[in-house]
Amino acid sequence: MGLKTSSTYRDEILEKYKKEKGGEMSSYLIEPTRKQIKEACLWLLDKRKEKYDDRILSRFFKFKEGENKMHAIERVNGDKFKPIVNFLTGETKSTTPANLELISWLIDFRPRPLSVYLGSAYDAKEEVVQEYNHQRDQLLHFKKETELSKIPETQVIHENNKSITIISQINPSLKITTIVSL
Structure with a gap:
């Protein structure tokens, strides 16, 4: 796997959407409209609650402190979802980070959000470094034992x-x- 960036994040989300047409949410997202995206958000609100999902939703919907999220989503003007429809249907090649994160939530793309996605690349590098260090330590231990046997x-x-x-x-x-x- 290559280097993970915000561009690869966007591309992988779009690839998952095209491949699965929204997966579990395909009835809403196969031919997305602003109304269907809003309905999908309402339907998923209490069902999809991963670690960072609340932040993703708050960033997109700009919830006020203590506000009923269901009512807040119901009051959102459908035009807010138009850029998401345009991105999913290929009318535009990019969208805002907040829109992209909402799409990642809707299609259950993992890892999400972008910071976690980029962090998973870091974690993979860390695993490689840890494995290298483990193998190096084993080699040094073997070398030490071999040298001791030459005493x-x-x-x-x-x-x-x-x-x-x-x-x-x-x-x-x-x-x-x-x-x-x-």
């Missing part, structure tokens, strides 16, 4: 209060004797 066999052959005599065998033909004075 010559060492024995203390004599010890008293004044010195220690150590013998190390590097290979079968070479032995080194070390005397350490205390």
